[in-house]
Amino acid sequence: MQADSLPSYSKPSLAPAASVILIIDDNPKSIKALSLLVRDFGEVLFATSGAAGIAMAMKSKPDLILLDVEMPGMNGYEVCRQLKADLSTRGSGIIIVTSHSSVEHEVEALEAGAADFITKPLNAPLVRARVKTQLLVKKQADALQRLAEQDGLTGIYNxxxxxxxxxxxxxxxxxxxxxxxxxxxxxxxxxxxxxxxxxxxxxxxxxxxxxxxxxxxxxxxxxxxxxxxxxxxxxxxxxxxxxxxxxxxxxxxxxxxxxxxxxxxxxxxxxxxxxxxxxxxxxxxxxxxxxxxxxxxxxxxxxxxxxxxxxxxxxxxx
Ligand SMILES: [Mg+2]
Structure with missing residues (x-):
């Protein structure tokens, strides 16, 4: 292959991209309700089981994951622990969504590595406010990460x-x-x-x-x-x-x-x-x-x- 005929490719951009939100929930109705609430924040993806959700998170590196707890097979807490244990997915923020509103459940969610906790039935303004906050947190973390990787003089990697x-x-x-x-x-x-x-x-x-x-x-x-x-x-x-x-x-x-x-x-x-x-x-x-x-x-x-x-x-x- 001649040097001047190497295939071209688009340069990886250092600029922040639009937000990607992944909804993991076994109930399509819940997915629909949640996605209607958050779709103007960015691109919304979904998966209907824990295993499919983890696979999708690895592939699409979402900024935020809205994670249902009550799912057949792997429940939300377990999915959360696995996402946080894997280097390729631990960067995504996770909000646990559950119909159990008790201190114990909230503590379990936070201990599993979730950033926040939302209870069903969904309260629209509350869901939007919490999602917005977590997306902002992620953006700030990404900006810090880029700074830490950048050479101050030339702007390329350090x-x-x-x-x-x-x-x-x-x-x-x-x-x-x-x-x-x-x-x-x-x-x-x-x-x-x-x-x-x-x-x-x-x-x-x-x-x-x-x-x-x-x-x-x-x-x-x-x-x-x-x-x-x-x-x-x-x-x-x-x-x-x-x-x-x-x-x-x-x-x-x-x-x-x-x-x-x-x-x-x-x-x-x-x-x-x-x-x-x-x-x-x-x-x-x-x-x-x-x-x-x-x-x-x-x-x-x-x-x-x-x-x-x-x-x-x-x-x-x-
Ligand atoms: Mg469920």
Whole structure:
């Protein structure tokens, strides 16, 4: 596959999306009544059993789940506990809906991990107020989460987020015995750039390179993060050395094409990058640091060879 013919895909947006509400209730009439009350808050999904609800929550990651307690099979409390125990669903807020209005039931709901409690028969203004509150809580939590993952200067993902993602990808690729690729990118003669143009322009340069690398990625799951200083790191899922040999020059070319003047560069009149790339099938014995080490050595080699170029690590993970 040629680098310039990689399939395009829509970039994951950092902006908050519209709310998604999932109603889990065995009674279609209850689902209808609830959805009429909350449908103007966002998209409403529904499931008529605990098991189907959990499956749907995993797939659609709703902001809020309205969960009936009295259901055949798994009751609402159990569904709630399972949703809160699973990493992929624990982020959804849960409001328990039940016809039992007693302190004990309310306590059980909260202990199971629910954020709030609504009793039947439904009181329309109360339901709407509680749903609105929980959606707001979720939005604030999401905003905090994004801030925690973001690099303040460039707006792309930060090192902390990268560390979490690469550990996750490592395990996933290990399970699937697939090659995971990494690229370490360094802006050439960046200190000289700062000295020549000043720190404000230096910051602007880093923002431009960060955006350029983000836009250069074409395949789902590829993620670029600021690794520190003028270094960036890119996670390349399902990528072997053959692909790296195409991605390396593609990245270098994209940054060169920005044509950011760099009078103090010894290798070009524009801002350029050096890139070190490595790939391998993760093993149980080692961790992502092993792959990062290989990419780092390759980057060192690219710099030693004269910068404005890439090197793919020849040695793979053992
Ligand atoms: Mg029921």
């Amino acid at each position: 090192r902390r987020y990268f560390d979490e993602q690469v550990a996750q990808e490592w395990r996933r690729h290990q399970r699937q015995r697939s090659p995971l690729g990494l690229a370490l990118v360094d802006v050439d003669y960046f200190k000289a750039y700062n000295d020549e143009y000043g720190h404000q322009d230096g910051d602007e340069c880093l923002r431009s390179v960060a955006q350029c690398l983000t836009l250069a990625l074409r395949r789902p799951g590829e993620q670029v993060a600021r690794y520190g200083g003028e270094e960036f790191v890119i996670i390349l899922p399902y990528t072997d050395n053959v692909e790296l040999l195409k991605i390396g020059p593609w990245l270098c070319e994209q940054v060169r094409n920005l044509k950011i003047p760099h009078a103090k560069s010894a290798v070009a009149q524009w801002v350029t990058i050096s890139a070190g790339l490595a790939s391998g099938i993760p093993s149980i014995q080692s961790g992502p640091d092993h792959l990062l080490g290989l990419a780092d050595k390759a980057l060192y080699q690219a710099k030693a060879n004269g910068r404005n170029q890439f090197v793919v690590a020849e040695k793979n993970l053992e």
